[in-house]
Amino acid sequence: MNIADKISKKLKRRIMAAILVLIGISGGFLWYYSKGAEEIQYKTVRAERSDLRSVIQATGTLDAVETVDVGTQISGTVKEIYIDYNSVVKKGQIIAEIDSATQQTDVAQAEANLMAARADLMNSEAVLANAEKSLARTRKLAEKDLIAKADVDTEEKTYLTSKAQVAASRARIAQYQATLDKTKINLGYTRIYSPVDGVVVAKNVEKGQTVAASYQTPSIAEIAKDLSQMQVEVNVDEADIGGVREGQKATFTVDAHPNDPFSGVVTQVRLSPTTTDNVVTYVVIVKVSNNKGLLMPGMTANVSLIVEEREDVIVVPNSAFRFKPADPSANSGQPGAGMTGKQTIAEVKKPAVYMIEKKTPVRIEVERGISDGQNTEIISGLSEGDEVITGIIVPNGEK
Template sequence: MEKRDAVPTGALRRWGWLVPACVTASAVAAGAAALYWTLSRDANVHYLTQKITHGPVVRAVTASGTVNPVITVQVGTYVSGVIQARYCDYNTKVEKGRLCAKIDPRPYQIVVDQDRASLAVARAQLVKDRASLAYAKASYERNQRLVQTKAVSQDALDSARSAYEQALAQIGLDEATIDQRQAELNAAQINLGYTDIVSPVDGTVVSRSVEMGQTVAASFQTPTLFLVATDLTAMQVDTNVSESDIGAVRLGQRASFTVESFPNRPFDGEVTQVRQSPQTIQNVVTYDAVISVPNPDLLLKPGMTATARVIIDKRDDALRAPNAALRYTPGGLPTIGPLVAAPDGSGAVRLFVLREGSPQAVFFTQGLDDDAYTEIVKGDLRPGDEVIVGEQQKQRRS
């Protein structure tokens, strides 16, 4: 058996020192590289932060609409004819019963005169027939006495009785004719009265669509001559709320809106109606939510376009975090996505707080949220904590 030379003890010692030394050097190099990467990354990243604060969190529904008077009365005409005079114009203050326009009354006056004459004829006919009735009655009574003495025949008595009954029936016919002629006269007088276009309410004329000399026809549809708003110091906004948001709108909710004429001045109101009638335009279903608003300075005009905001829930003094913090993920970590939930299934969500110069993940239970902030119900967060909403790479100097 061939005998192999042994390895010198000094060599073993040298190799035994070299192997651990190599392993230790690699570990140190790796740790140094990791530390250098971390330190260099932290040194090259600038975190954008916002603070946890106390303040309002408001959830609202946004909708567009139109400013309208609460009550608008359409003043039309029941009869046709030529406008003879006009007494009301735009912005005219009117009282109930005020004459606003006049239709030429002459054709209707002629009808009234004719019906009045017909009534007079019927009344004169009644007087004449009453005289005939009196004679027929006297003749009948006389023949009743004479027939007993055989001075007149039974046939003469029957003829007198027939004449008396006919005269009596004629009186009833005349009275009915008088009632008919009176009704015709009343109708003609009503039509004559309709030639006066009067305001049915107290208010302000907001629209006029008639001029002197214009012919209006009321044969098939009543034409609208004036629009009268009863009270312009109280207005309403008819908003078009989408079907996805209408379920959250309730009576009594506070609302605010702006109009283009006063973009920096919000007007405050209250939801007073949520109408059940849907409006479908290009397959988009909306519902009318009515917002009542006072208008003492008459700044709001009928027809203005309003952008309304209905407050459906509100926290006046909530501990809140900016929504941008819930969507932030550090660049050095795997991208998990916004609004990461806690792994324990509690429903808490994650954000990152800048503590001692490094981001630390904190989970918290969220409450009400709006477009800007989310309410913090429970979590290791306090007012003044700086939450990270973004980061920027610092530019290295050459």
């Protein structure tokens, strides 16, 4: 055997060895991936019947339905304060008193001025009566040519002057009477009464404090008319306000009673927006019952506005719509088996879930209804008991 034959045999053996190695590696890869595919497990959930609510989550503040701010019409020093926080008051009950010394002096002065004006009127009327008699005598004498015409003119002027004085006196009486009435009203303002039945939720002055009513009415107290009925002022984001209507139901909780849900009804959707840090919200008023007295003004409420409700409908978890399997062409090994073209794009836009058929995810188009954020109503496409894929469990156990 020559050297060339020896080299040829060695080369053939090396080529055969390389081929065997490649076959072994390819087989290993095929075994590994086929085994990996077999180990993929899908997490599934049954479609079931349940009641469902579509809600809008928001926060709000509790307040009395009607709160009256009781103020004082006059300036002065608070002489007495008869109420405190949480005091129950009746309509017409005195709640505070302003020192009335100045007002009493004003009344006395106005009464004196009125008496003087009445006395002046009596004097003016007496002068007028004399002037009227004198004018009558003068005219009779003038008719007999016993006095000159100028004397008659003088008496007529005196009469008219006296008559004007009487009118002026009467006007002064009316003026002083009005002043007296005003001072009496101001004297009455020194005693402050509750305008409604209710509960004092704020006391804004103390005994001895000076209040000034120059430009605005100073507040003495705030009285909630009826705390058995309250309201929640809910701030709803502009993205959600389109789903809110008057008459809708609402539920909420407060931090003071986290395990006690409360319910109410939307009574008003205010059109005026509020903008804070470029976030636009609208105020929604929810009226609630507070017969047990657990709710207090100022509490923060975590509100769920019920947009829609469904009873006994088929539902699946929202995670079923988020699940998307790997490209089918990668699993099946068939070129072109993946979704392509206009038809595929249109189909992808339609809501769909996946079910397992022959160990393979199959896309099922469905018609969706309302959602509560965790589950979604299925109007058509699935039946009760159908199992839909919500995720996968990989070999190491991670979901």
